[in-house]
Amino acid sequence: MIDKLRTKRVLIYAAKCVTGVLVVLGLSWLVNYKDIIWVLISVMLVLSPDGSDAVTLAVTRIKANVIGAISGFSLILLHQNMVLMMCVAVFITVVLCNLFRLEPATRTALAATIIVMTHEAGAHLWDTAVERVLSVLAGCLIGLLITFIFHNKYASQAAEIILPKIVDKGGE
Template sequence: MGGPNQSLVIYIVKCVIGTLAVFAISSLIHYKNLGWALISVILVLSPEGDDTVNIAINRIKANVIGAGVGLFCLLTGYSNMWTMCLAVTITLVVSHYFNLDTSTRSALAATVIIMLHQEGTHLWSTAIERVIAVFAGGALGFVITFVFHLFYKPAPKTAETILPKEQSPF
């Protein structure tokens, strides 16, 4: 397969496989709140490229940072606007410290996922459930990325693939 849309097609296939896998696994274990795992798997996946596995690893590291910061901030006993702002700030600082600036959106998403909870639900059981979902989605995204990287190597970039020839209307 070649052409300008090749990486788009591969990205679509990876995202669809990730989505189907989350639904299948959730069905097998009778887990109903699969939204957080879906978000995490999609955030870890990326379009095909030479550094796809490194990107996935960095996004998983970012998810770990975000989930950890979210849990840490929940230790204050408050989940409000100020705690969320503190969690976002800490997430950005820690991500920067570990040179994960390109993956901070994944870290921030994980932080927000962990920090939010519905009224009437037990704060800690909800937070732990979401941490597990974030980690499971991230791990699934990494496995998909790794398998694709094993079996499919992108073609080396040439001048034609970088700068396609102009097509004549005749």
């Protein structure tokens, strides 16, 4: 019984991750957007393998991502010394996550901070950073949408019908 539940959870999580990849690739193709890595990373950071609190955890991770992205972006604008500003941004991100009680998602926030801050400068110091902030936010929203889709009652009922057949066939 425990193995079946674990297998079901792993299959649902894998399906969410694959769905995230397909949605990002499809949308990027539709809008002709090439720099998809940051969107993909953000989607994967928002998705959760555990179904019991997946929506709550996704929302928490999105809030943390926003804090990280804003911290990184703000400090890029403040000063050009990358080492100093990244250290300050990481510190601020950790403190803000703690103040907003988002500790479980602090690593996600730190990833967003670093994604926004590490880039080659374009025509302006901040142009790539703006694109990365938007990529992180788009990835977060896609991850949240996937979480809602996979964890609504109809998806759960469909999984109950389909997955036992898959798990039983795997045990034969």
